[in-house]
Every structure is written in structure tokens, then in C-alpha cells.
Amino acid sequence: MTVLVTSEAIQARIRELGAEIERDHPAGEEIHLVGVLKGGFMFMADLIRTMSPRVTLDFIAVSSYQRSTRSSGEVRLLKDLDSGLEGRHVVIVEDIVDTGLTLTYLQDILRARSPKTLRTACLLSKPSRRQVDVKVEYIGFTIEDKFVVGYGLDYAEKYRNLANIAVLEGE
Ligand code: IMP
Numbered sequence: 001m002t003v004l005v006t007s008e009a010i011q012a013r014i015r016e017l018g019a020e021i022e023r024d025h026p027a028g029e030e031i032h033l034v035g036v037l038k039g040g041f042m043f044m045a046d047l048i049r050t051m052s053p054r055v056t057l058d059f060i061a062v063s064s065y066q067r068s069t070r071s072s073g074e075v076r077l078l079k080d081l082d083s084g085l086e087g088r089h090v091v092i093v094e095d096i097v098d099t100g101l102t103l104t105y106l107q108d109i110l111r112a113r114s115p116k117t118l119r120t121a122c123l124l125s126k127p128s129r130r131q132v133d134v135k136v137e138y139i140g141f142t143i144e145d146k147f148v149v150g151y152g153l154d155y156a157e158k159y160r161n162l163a164n165i166a167v168l169e170g171e
């Protein structure tokens with residue numbers, strides 16, 4: 001396994017993203033973060049700690065990969081949010097945008113719940129793999145078409161606990 005993004009680089013970039021998200025929302029208004037389980041949990045945990053107390057959070061779970069490194073193109077809702085989004089400033093917090101199918105699905109179902117604003121933050125992006133054009137306001141790192149693990153990202157549910165993001169060879 002080769003380290004692609006170190007823990008230090010991740011933390012530094014997340015501080016910038018947190019500041020950017022704060023700046024883009026009107027002062028004093030709540031920012032509701034919607035974390036995408038399971039991959040987005042670590043990014044969410046570190047992102048909220050760079051932000052002000054006006055942040056609230058919830059989690060949603062979807063499944064798009066079936067123990068494989070290639071997207072099936074099919075997205076299933078596994079766990080819905082606990083509270084409604086009407087009139088709120090919502091930011092989706094996701095680990096990676098690959099084909100874009102998962103995020104397109106999420107943005108569609110969340111937009112239908114009438115948030116005041118809806119933005120998306122992804123720690124990683126693989127633009128060369130995109131199948132649908134999806135808008136992502138905050139991107140941590142743009143990477144090549146390599147399967148990565150660590151910092152929440154898994155291969156067959158393993159390696160989520162790594163502090164760095166690494167390339168998994170011989171998948
Ligand atoms: P998309 O729908 O193809 O954009 O895929 C998004 C989901 O696929 C992400 O939320 C990840 O869970 C998973 N995924 C995509 N690329 C990788 C990767 O390189 N490593 C681990 N998971 C990935």
C-alpha cells in the first residue's frame with residue numbers, strides 16, 4: 001500500500017474547507033451537515049471540529065458498491081435522515097466523488113425536501129471516472145483513477161481506520 005495523502009495534509013486541507021464553508025453561509029445561521037455513511041464518517045468528524053457551534057449534523061447511508069472496486073451504478077438508500085431539511089442550509093459530506101452517480105442520487109432526494117441551500121463537500125474527487133456531471137462546491141483533493149482506501153474509505157469493509165489515504169495495489 002502506498003500513501004497518497006498523509007494525515008497531516010488531510011487535516012490542513014479540512015481546516016481550509018471548514019473555513020470556506022463557514023464563509024459561504026450567512027453569519028449566525030445554522031449549517032446542517034449531512035454525512036454519508038459509512039465512508040464519510042471520518043471526514044465529518046474532523047470537519048465539524050474546525051467549524052463554529054452553529055453546526056448541526058445528521059447521517060444518511062447509501063450503498064453503491066457490492067464488495068467490488070467498480071461501481072454498480074445502482075444506489076440504494078439504507079438509512080434515512082432523522083430530521084427534515086426544509087428551510088435549512090444543508091451541506092452533504094461525502095468521502096469521494098467517482099462516477100458521480102451516488103451524489104447525483106443524494107442531491108436529488110435531498111433537494112426534494114426543500115432545503116434553503118444545498119451544497120456538497122467531498123474529500124476526494126476522481127474526475128476521470130465521472131459518468132454524470134455533478135456539482136461539488138468543496139473538493140479536498142483531486143486524484144487520479146486509482147482505488148484508494150483509508151480515512152473512512154474501504155475495500156470490502158476494511159482499511160477504514162487508516163489515518164492516511166493510500167492506494168490499494170493488486171485489487
Ligand atoms: P460514485 O457513485 O461512483 O461516485 O461512487 C461513490 C462511492 O463509491 C463513494 O462514496 C465510495 O464509497 C465509493 N468509492 C469510489 N471510489 C472509491 C475508492 O477509490 N475507494 C473506496 N471507495 C470508493
Ligand code: MG
Nearest residue numbers: 036039040095
Ligand atoms: Mg461513500
